[in-house]
Amino acid sequence: MPCRARNEAPSCMTDILESIRRLFVPIHKEGYPFIAIAAVVALVLGQFWSPLGWIGAIITIWVCYFFRDPPRVTPVRDGLVVSPADGRVSLITTAVPPAELELPAEPMTRVSVFMNVFDCHVNRSPVSGRILQVLYTPGLFLNADLDKASEDNERNALVIETGDTRIGVVQIAGLVARRILCWSKPGDMLGVGERFGLIRFGSRLDIYLPLSAQVLVGLGQTSIAGETVLADLRANEPARPFRNS
Structure with a gap:
């Protein structure tokens, strides 16, 4: 939702930053080799035919998404x-x-x-x-x-x-x-x-x-x-x- 008034700007910016934070969550280190392989394959495919490169880029993004490791808030009551x-x-x-x-x-x-x-x-x-x-x-x-x-x-x-x-x-x-x-x-x-x-x-x-x-x-x-x-x-x-x- 766009910021309609000056006094709404701080709140609006906070919402945008929160959305970005949720999208780009930490990636677990076990995923780095797979992300690197996917990225290299995407670059190689792109040299032959650009649509293949874009498909490889999408797959690379998905691999990043798969290995995400977001923080969690855990209840701690005994039992x-x-x-x-x-x-x-x-x-x-x-x-x-x-x-x-x-x-x-x-x-x-x-x-x-x-x-x-x-x-x-x-x-x-x-x-x-x-x-x-x-x-x-x-x-x-x-x-x-x-x-x-x-x-x-x-x-x-x-x-x-x-x-x-x-x-x-x-x-x-x-x-x-x-x-x-x-x-x-x-x-x-x-x-x-x-x-x-x-x-x-x-x-x-x-x-x-x-x-x-x-x-x-x-x-x-x-x-x-x-x-x-x-x-x-x-x-x-x-x-x-x-x-x-």
């Missing part, structure tokens, strides 16, 4: 479990956690967040706590939105101890994703919302919680890593219903 990934809540169910987590072979609440290629792919810790295990498992590259991807796909699993509770966080590769990154290791202390990994080009995260945890999101809801509260480990209220609108 809250925040989303470890941007994306859609694709599954809320009860399941036995993968054997490699070495959690009790008993049903736990599993919340799955599916990330498409337009979501931010930096992963953040859902709780504050100490990492007990980090376990990589090779596997297939099925559609990460499928339920069986939890068992069949390439994945990297973390067990995080928060207070007297242990939860599982599993990074799962998808059809396009070909590398799971996790720079945290056993013994590390993570703060809630702290970055611990990244998955390249489409994937999913599963969070395994005690059955006593109250899930606070609905199926199909969009979540934001480090901000959206998925569940409450200390809730004593009845479960909240959700509806689509």
Whole structure:
């Protein structure tokens, strides 16, 4: 909206600067090689035919967008479990956690967040706590939105101890994703919302919680890593219903 009066100018300029800040968010360092490759390819293609160069430029911008790493404002109350990934809540169910987590072979609440290629792919810790295990498992590259991807796909699993509770966080590769990154290791202390990994080009995260945890999101809801509260480990209220609108 244009500034119509002199006294509106400061507010208008603030809005413009905020819009620019949101557009040009920080880029994670893991994306720099891919951005450089895309930029070089765009320049080479442009030498042969300018429309190809423009297409390459658009792809380069998209790669920059994919590897964005915006700051987040994380709720910090004890017991809250925040989303470890941007994306859609694709599954809320009860399941036995993968054997490699070495959690009790008993049903736990599993919340799955599916990330498409337009979501931010930096992963953040859902709780504050100490990492007990980090376990990589090779596997297939099925559609990460499928339920069986939890068992069949390439994945990297973390067990995080928060207070007297242990939860599982599993990074799962998808059809396009070909590398799971996790720079945290056993013994590390993570703060809630702290970055611990990244998955390249489409994937999913599963969070395994005690059955006593109250899930606070609905199926199909969009979540934001480090901000959206998925569940409450200390809730004593009845479960909240959700509806689509």
